[in-house]
Amino acid sequence: MLNNIRRHASEVTCHAxxxxxxxxxxxxxxxxxxxxxxxxxxxxxxSYLGPPExxxxxxx
Amino acid sequence: xQKMWLLTGKNHYAAKLNMMExxxxxxxxxxxxxxxxxxxxxxxxxxNGKWCGMxxxxxxxxxxxxxxxxxxxxxxxxxxxxxxxxxVSVDGTTQHSEGSSWHVNxxxxxxxxxxxxxxASFTISxxxxxxxxxxxxxxxxxxxxxxxxxxxxxxxKATERIIVTIDRSKMGNETEALIKVKIPSxxxxxxxxxxxxxxxxxxxxxxxxxxxxxxxxxxHYHAKYDLGEKGEVIKTNGxxxxxxxxxxxxxxxxxxxxxxxxxxxxxxxxxxxxxRYFTPGQRPSLEYLFVVDNPGFYVVELYxxxxxxxxxxxxxxxxxxxxDREINVYNTIPEGQRVGDGDYQ
Numbered sequence: 001m002l003n004n005i006r007r008h009a010s011e012v013t014c015h016a017x018x019x020x021x022x023x024x025x026x027x028x029x030x031x032x033x034x035x036x037x038x039x040x041x042x043x044x045x046x047s048y049l050g051p052p053e054x055x056x057x058x059x060x
Numbered sequence: 061x062q063k064m065w066l067l068t069g070k071n072h073y074a075a076k077l078n079m080m081e082x083x084x085x086x087x088x089x090x091x092x093x094x095x096x097x098x099x100x101x102x103x104x105x106x107x108n109g110k111w112c113g114m115x116x117x118x119x120x121x122x123x124x125x126x127x128x129x130x131x132x133x134x135x136x137x138x139x140x141x142x143x144x145x146x147x148v149s150v151d152g153t154t155q156h157s158e159g160s161s162w163h164v165n166x167x168x169x170x171x172x173x174x175x176x177x178x179x180a181s182f183t184i185s186x187x188x189x190x191x192x193x194x195x196x197x198x199x200x201x202x203x204x205x206x207x208x209x210x211x212x213x214x215x216x217k218a219t220e221r222i223i224v225t226i227d228r229s230k231m232g233n234e235t236e237a238l239i240k241v242k243i244p245s246x247x248x249x250x251x252x253x254x255x256x257x258x259x260x261x262x263x264x265x266x267x268x269x270x271x272x273x274x275x276x277x278x279x280h281y282h283a284k285y286d287l288g289e290k291g292e293v294i295k296t297n298g299x300x301x302x303x304x305x306x307x308x309x310x311x312x313x314x315x316x317x318x319x320x321x322x323x324x325x326x327x328x329x330x331x332x333x334x335x336r337y338f339t340p341g342q343r344p345s346l347e348y349l350f351v352v353d354n355p356g357f358y359v360v361e362l363y364x365x366x367x368x369x370x371x372x373x374x375x376x377x378x379x380x381x382x383x384d385r386e387i388n389v390y391n392t393i394p395e396g397q398r399v400g401d402g403d404y405q
Contacts, residue, residue, distance in 0.1 A: 024379030025331035034363035038273040
């Protein structure tokens with residue numbers, strides 16, 4: 001809260017290659033700002049803003 | 061104020077590596093505090109001293125709602141090393157080396173794995189207040205460095221940032237190159253990896269792992285699924301400027317909207333209406349696509365805005381689903397964390 005963000009982690013199983021992730025609204029007041037995905041046990045370096053956004057297809 | 065805290069972070073980082081730059085940063089932080097005092101003085105003089113005294117209370121480094129126990133930046137000073145040592149660090153990472161063959165002297169620059177990156181950098185810094193020379197060599201015709209040689213003295217010049225630029229048209233079949241930095245304690249080798257990810261056949265807005273993680277700004281969804289007035293699902297592809305339920309197309313009863321500029325980084329994506337709970341089968345959703353090299357267990361960490369929940373149960377639930385498997389529902393509020401005073405109904 002003091003860092004002006006609320007982070008929640010859960011574990012999923014991915015396959016090699018293309019994966020599809022869906023986030024569903026359940027309660028009111030759910031506001032998503034960012035998603036970070038990494039192999040279990042290999043958390044990116046801690047930082048105030050979180051890791052910079054990854055490259056995506058079609059990015060200018 | 062923001063500048064002061066950013067400089068403090070840089071000061072702590074530099075000091076922990078004994079970089080002489082830390083001492084220069086201390087002076088810059090002091091200048092910020094001096095500027096604060098000037099603003100207070102100006103405030104006190106305004107309108108013939110109408111607000112004189114109003115700036116006397118503390119206003120920096122609060123850790124409670126009032127000024128008690130507030131803390132100014134902690135400033136770190138370093139002592140110069142006896143020998144004319146330099147240190148090389150790859151910007152944007154925690155890697156560093158003084159070049160000694162006894163210790164780590166190979167660093168990695170992975171910035172150019174991203175297809176959209178053409179510039180990256182490393183920094184050479186003084187660890188002492190003595191003159192120390194550096195010399196940079198790179199044989200790859202497709203990489204160029206903004207400097208080849210120079211001298212740092214830890215006083216007038218304590219640091220030099222070297223910009224590395226890639227020209228992918230000259231790479232041929234090469235994807236890796238070495239940059240060698242000769243400094244007094246030895247040679248630091250920077251291995252530059254510029255291998256590009258395989259992108260053919262991937263849909264628009266598919267995120268690709270080039271650094272060992274995938275990070276996605278929420279508004280860069282591949283598609284979103286809102287609800288119409290009869291409960292029907294309305295799909296909108298990402299990239300369209302469809303922020304609100306009121307724009308053209310079918311009328312929406314519920315769904316996600318982008319709040320431009322909201323939150324810590326790019327924006328927030330909020331579900332509307334703000335009073336509605338969503339039951340299975342009737343839940344608006346956001347869809348993201350990403351590629352990873354290895355199968356297995358991954359952590360998905362959601363960064364959400366930290367507002368209090370709208371009810372006293374201390375819950376803000378969301379659902380998560382990967383590759384059309386089961387939907388798991390979690391509470392974003394940590395267990396045991398009390399939000400509000402419990403009787404605000």
